[in-house]
Amino acid sequence: MKSTPHIAVLDDEVDITQLLANYLPAHGFRVSQTHDGDGLIRLMERDPADLVLLDLGLPGEDGLSVARRMRGQWQAGLIIVTGRGDAVDKIVGLEVGADDYVTKPFDLRELVARIKAVLRRMTTPAPSTPAPGNSRALCFAGWRLDIDARSLRDPQGLEVALTHGEFELLSSFARHPGRVLSRDFLLEHTRGREAAPFDRTIDVQVGRLRKKLQSPGGSTEIIKSVRGAGYILIPPVSHD
Template sequence: MPDSVRSEPTCILVVEDDDDIRALILRYLTRSGYVVVGVADGSGLDREMARQPFDLILLDVMLPAETGFELCRRIHTISQARIIMVTALAEVTDRVAGLELGADDYVGKPFELVELGARIKAVLRRGVPRELTPQANAAAAGLHFAGWRFEPERRVLYTSGDVRMTLTGAETDLMLVFYHHPGRVLSREELIALTRGASFIVEERTIDLLISRLRRKLAHGGRQLELIRTIRGDGYVFDPTFGGTEKLVP
């Protein structure tokens, strides 16, 4: 849903090579109150992103020339826009590939427009701004734990040595959930509900994959702390004091 407190409308870029499907999505999202632009391929995406910033990109996987996976990787080097992958691929490994590359969600083809609209609203509620305001810059001073500085607005972690670790949108959401629930064992179902919404169906393997990626990045801190621990049969726990005396600092 477009944010009623924003001074600018929410802008969405639809990348879909099927003319009929693209036109259908554009009509639906326009009626829903978004500013929407549609393109058929990666060259169109580059052209439109050079013209204006977008809040969210709806990205088909099976595209001519460059695939959606390739475009997803490239988008993250130039934009903070949220990304929803649209895929007809049935294999779980194919679907999570987009999440590995930094996509925030995926929608399987064929899909209902109502479901697409709900997923767009959920992703936009995570609130990544096109440009950080002075207030957001102040908030981005960081959340601190175990020698790390976490700046969710910028999707980054900094080690005690000020080495920057870039996070995907999904990794940022997961890190925020862990930060705000220290010491609490969270099941995969709870992690899915807290990051995606209780009504969304997400494979538990996706959470395991995201946690594995987040652990690898946290391992660069050099503190030898197991910050995210697996509790066999129950889920995961974020413990910034494990193996040391570090505390959360608001």
């Protein structure tokens, strides 16, 4: 990540984007403003942002659709900033890969803290587990998780795109195969205590991982839920 993190602000309210463009540089960020989904895509192609602040209530293409397009092409951090505060919108935001969710009206100092927390999680290496030969790849049921390259390949060798949160979650499972991991454990190891988690964060992310770990014709259950306890990675893990 660049020494001065680049933040893209997408909101149809010019007053909001201008407020953030004036406030965030004093806290060490470079800011770009845009007001619709196409504008964000053009910005990301021209000058990729490290993190996007995305409003849901956009005219035309809604914010969730924009988030899906963004997640399909870039691995930037994503914080949804919106006036929609109900639980359904928060869950859907997580499902499309948001790293955090801030409801308007927001406190500028809190927003800065959340931006820094997401950027810190993106740049902090996950704790490593000693392995034979100092291996940094974990293999299970034909899948290969490369810790250094932060990539996942399916049994056919094709790369599967993961968000930052999905990668950290799968890494936690792969480092503790055959062990039931509680939601609190997974929250701590993927988001940290510095970020206030919203309800069902882990459930939503596990659901996304399960879909991505379904290879064509595959029948092996990779991640199993344990009622009242958490989740467990079923296949044994080897070090490549």
